[in-house]
Amino acid sequence: MELRSRTPSGPIQDAWDKARFEMKLVNPANKRKHRLIVVGSGLAGASAAATLGELGYQVSCFCFQDSPRRAHSIAAQGGINAAKNYQNDGDSVWRLFYDTVKGGDFRSREANVYRLAQISVHIIDQCVAQGVPFARE
Numbered sequence: 108m109e110l111r112s113r114t115p116s117g118p119i120q121d122a123w124d125k126a127r128f129e130m131k132l133v134n135p136a137n138k139r140k141h142r143l144i145v146v147g148s149g150l151a152g153a154s155a156a157a158t159l160g161e162l163g164y165q166v167s168c169f170c171f172q173d174s175p176r177r178a179h180s181i182a183a184q185g186g187i188n189a190a191k192n193y194q195n196d197g198d199s200v201w202r203l204f205y206d207t208v209k210g211g212d213f214r215s216r217e218a219n220v221y222r223l224a225q226i227s228v229h230i231i232d233q234c235v236a237q238g239v240p241f242a243r244e
């Protein structure tokens with residue numbers, strides 16, 4: 108079986124920005140005419156489904172466990188990293204990217220890891236807005 112990741116081509120810093128820029132826009136009035144299927148109800152699927160629903164699409168979200176809440180996401184301890192760049196900590200998107208690739212034994216899809224580092228701050232904000240409980244102590 109051929110595994111196709113569909114990672115956009117080009118320099119990793121620009122790959123996903125370029126892919127987003129090249130996507131066709133959907134007129135807000137037409138969004139409700141599209142039915143979207145999201146497979147998976149973990150943090151990735153559930154937040155995608157909620158966001159797409161909020162944008163006006165008709166969304167169906169599927170999972171194969173007995174409850175949508177049985178996804179692995181529920182088991183996560185609640186630690187998360189983001190390139191917040193607090194004063195003097197020398198943090199950056201590039202550092203988080205490098206650290207994550209290294210932590211994955213250099214086997215990750217690098218353009219996707221770069222995107223993760225780039226939007227890491229927003230991921231936390233989105234999770235908080237959607238009621239995800241984080242370990243704070």
Ligand SMILES: Cc1cc2nc3c(=O)[nH]c(=O)nc-3n(C[C@H](O)[C@H](O)[C@H](O)COP(=O)(O)OP(=O)(O)OC[C@H]3O[C@@H](n4cnc5c(N)ncnc54)[C@H](O)[C@@H]3O)c2cc1C
Nearest residue numbers: 147148149150151170171172178179180182183184185186
């Ligand atoms: C014990 C544990 C602790 C963790 N701690 C942390 C932590 O502290 N910090 C951190 O950042 N990460 C942590 N992780 C990792 C993190 O939880 C996962 O990377 C993340 O939750 C994955 O989210 P996801 O939405 O991509 O996948 P999942 O939450 O695994 O969701 C996958 C969904 O896809 C559905 N699905 C799969 N196959 C099919 C199919 N064929 N048809 C229909 N539905 C399907 C499943 O039913 C499920 O709803 C931890 C993981 C575990 C297991």
